[in-house]
Amino acid sequence: DAKTTQPxxxxxxxEEPVHLPCNHSTISGTDYIHWYRQLPSxxxxxxxxxxxxxxxxxxxxxxxxxxxxxxxxxxxxxxxRDAAVYYCILGYGxxxxxxxxTRLSVLP
Amino acid sequence: xxxxxQSPRHEVTEMGQEVTLRCKPISGHNxxxxxRQTMMRGLELLIYFNNNVPIDDSGMPEDRFSAKMPxxxxxxxxxxxxxxxxxxxxxxxxSLNGRAxxxxxxxxTRLTVT
Numbered sequence: 001d002a003k004t005t006q007p008x009x010x011x012x013x014x015e016e017p018v019h020l021p022c023n024h025s026t027i028s029g030t031d032y033i034h035w036y037r038q039l040p041s042x043x044x045x046x047x048x049x050x051x052x053x054x055x056x057x058x059x060x061x062x063x064x065x066x067x068x069x070x071x072x073x074x075x076x077x078x079x080x081r082d083a084a085v086y087y088c089i090l091g092y093g094x095x096x097x098x099x100x101x102t103r104l105s106v107l108p
Numbered sequence: 109x110x111x112x113x114q115s116p117r118h119e120v121t122e123m124g125q126e127v128t129l130r131c132k133p134i135s136g137h138n139x140x141x142x143x144r145q146t147m148m149r150g151l152e153l154l155i156y157f158n159n160n161v162p163i164d165d166s167g168m169p170e171d172r173f174s175a176k177m178p179x180x181x182x183x184x185x186x187x188x189x190x191x192x193x194x195x196x197x198x199x200x201x202x203s204l205n206g207r208a209x210x211x212x213x214x215x216x217t218r219l220t221v222t
Contacts, residue, residue, distance in 0.1 A: 032209055034209045036211075038151075042213075042215065042216075043112075043199045043201070043213030043214055043215055043216050044151065044199070044201075044211075044213050045213065046209070046210050046211060046212070049209040049210070087151075091209070096153075097153070098143075098150060098151035098152075098153075099150070100150055
């Protein structure tokens with residue numbers, strides 16, 4: 001399985017944008033890039049996914065490098081409710097592996 | 109939508125006892141996943157089903173663990189006999205048409221084996 005590298009933790013101020021990076025230099029051509037997040041004491045929650053082009057949805061934006069070896073999850077305006085562990089995952093089909101993720105703290 | 113439903117939410121049992129965890133996926137979803145989360149190992153995929161059929165159980169730790177999906181609306185994960193190292197939060201997730209990139213997770217079952 002292709003691996004991802006994320007910072008262990010990040011901090012952001014409330015109402016500011018947050019850019020969460022993910023490196024995946026061994027990504028294959030068929031691997032999608034997925035992002036999930038896990039709020040405290042809850043199950044993981046799907047955030048966004050993409051293959052080559054940048055993607056936007058109501059929760060976040062996903063910016064994918066042209067060579068696909070890295071990507072960035074963008075929260076346009078962080079709120080206290082966005083404090084969570086964010087997982088960047090590569091996969092195709094049904095089997096993918098959650099890494100340790102990035103713990104995002106949002107300061108009021 | 110009710111979301112994925114798991115029961116019980118908390119389970120405390122003694123070593124050697126049988127434990128059964130239950131999951132009801134979102135109606136219409138035909139893929140179901142069982143995960144285990146611990147501080148040491150993070151979130152691990154144990155097994156997943158497509159159309160009630162187990163597709164990959166390579167993540168199941170050992171023969172003490174078994175999972176079934178008798179119909180599209182119900183799955184169980186059984187541990188027999190349970191051991192203290194099985195203590196973890198167990199999550200069930202479901203998705204539509206095997207789309208792993210859009211899994212919906214349940215609230216989890218926190219299992220403590222003493």
